[in-house]
Amino acid sequence: MKKKIIAYNRVETPVLNELQEKYDVKFFKNIDPKTDTDFLAHLSESEGIIGLELEVDEELLEKAPHLKVVSNVSVGYNNLDIDALTKRNIMATNTPDVLTDTVADTIFGILLSAARRIPELDHFVKSRKWTEALEPEHFGVDVHHKTLGIIGMGRIGQAIAQRANHGFNMDILYHSRSRKKDAEEKYNATYCSLDNLLSKADFIVLITPLTKETEGMIGRREFEKMKENAIFINGSRGKTIVEKDLIEALRNGEIAAAGLDVFEQEPVNHDNPLLDMKNVVTLPHIGSSTFETELAMSKLAAKNLEAGLKGEMPPTLINKEVWKEK
Numbered sequence: 001m002k003k004k005i006i007a008y009n010r011v012e013t014p015v016l017n018e019l020q021e022k023y024d025v026k027f028f029k030n031i032d033p034k035t036d037t038d039f040l041a042h043l044s045e046s047e048g049i050i051g052l053e054l055e056v057d058e059e060l061l062e063k064a065p066h067l068k069v070v071s072n073v074s075v076g077y078n079n080l081d082i083d084a085l086t087k088r089n090i091m092a093t094n095t096p097d098v099l100t101d102t103v104a105d106t107i108f109g110i111l112l113s114a115a116r117r118i119p120e121l122d123h124f125v126k127s128r129k130w131t132e133a134l135e136p137e138h139f140g141v142d143v144h145h146k147t148l149g150i151i152g153m154g155r156i157g158q159a160i161a162q163r164a165n166h167g168f169n170m171d172i173l174y175h176s177r178s179r180k181k182d183a184e185e186k187y188n189a190t191y192c193s194l195d196n197l198l199s200k201a202d203f204i205v206l207i208t209p210l211t212k213e214t215e216g217m218i219g220r221r222e223f224e225k226m227k228e229n230a231i232f233i234n235g236s237r238g239k240t241i242v243e244k245d246l247i248e249a250l251r252n253g254e255i256a257a258a259g260l261d262v263f264e265q266e267p268v269n270h271d272n273p274l275l276d277m278k279n280v281v282t283l284p285h286i287g288s289s290t291f292e293t294e295l296a297m298s299k300l301a302a303k304n305l306e307a308g309l310k311g312e313m314p315p316t317l318i319n320k321e322v323w324k325e326k
């Protein structure tokens with residue numbers, strides 16, 4: 001009998017088709033995993049889960065007695081209760097590296113868009129308001145030769161530093177838990193305290209994982225430290241900032257603009273005041289979503305899933321302590 005698998009939210013079709021040849025895979029989307037009876041019935045017999053943004057917590061695990069591996073189609077795994085999975089010897093995996101350059105491109109796109117006001121001016125042209133010579137009120141600010149502060153100098157942070165320093169001659173300040181000597185040399189980057197970075201950078205990019213330590217790490221106090229002409233970009237997760245404090249900072253002119261790929265609530269609430277601000281560039285959490293990279297992520301996630309099911313070590317296992325060589 002084929003092993004039962006749950007696919008959730010997003011697995012690219014060619015990868016899903018291949019999995020369906022080998023396993024009894026049921027794909028779920030737009031359901032409530034806490035109450036959907038079909039989902040819960042399949043979960044009770046499933047050995048694997050592959051997909052995006054399924055909240056895997058104690059409550060779900062209690063209903064999944066046969067589960068061996070949970071394979072996230074993302075690098076971030078704040079949706080997984082790693083302690084609860086480890087306690088049950090269930091492997092958790094993610095998809096690092098394959099998305100790094102794509103996310104860095106997206107974040108740099110947001111940064112350029114906010115600085116040069118590209119979405120706003122696109123709307124200006126298409127709404128037929130370009131009827132006479134432009135005024136300074138339409139001007140943006142330079143990106144090249146400015147100072148970029150990167151909070152979270154990991155894989156994606158370093159790919160952003162590469163673009164900024166090699167492509168745009170920017171000075172790089174960075175903050176993370178540990179120093180990155182290699183990145184300092186390659187991208188002429190300077191390690192500094194969070195407060196120092198906040199008060200000196202023209203552009204600030206937040207790209208840490210969402211953890212207990214980073215939840216709400218950028219709030220009122222941090223926005224107050226930023227320069228009045230600073231542009232703040234969040235590419236990590238919505239909850240790493242205090243969104244109401246960002247709204248306040250923008251309303252009070254404490255910072256100049258923001259660019260957001262992620263929100264506290266997703267899909268974003270249509271009443272969110274950020275959506276009415278011209279100086280805020282928004283994207284629908286699409287950092288890694290190009291055709292090429294989504295496929296690469298699904299392929300890596302499937303490799304992780306299959307390895308875990310076969311009792312082999314998945315290539316990008318998160319909770320390595322559950323691995324016991326057979």
Ligand code: NAP
Binds near residue numbers: 099153213286
């Ligand atoms: P990574 O290589 O693990 O890098 C994370 C960096 O954050 C590391 O430099 C780490 O510091 C730093 N960090 C962690 N906790 C911190 C703290 N409390 N204070 C300061 N720095 C801290 O991960 P990655 O592959 O670059 O991905 C980073 C995150 O980006 C993901 O977890 C995800 O949330 C987000 N992401 C978003 C999208 C999107 O679509 N918008 C797509 C992909 C990823 P150390 O190196 O010193 O430990």
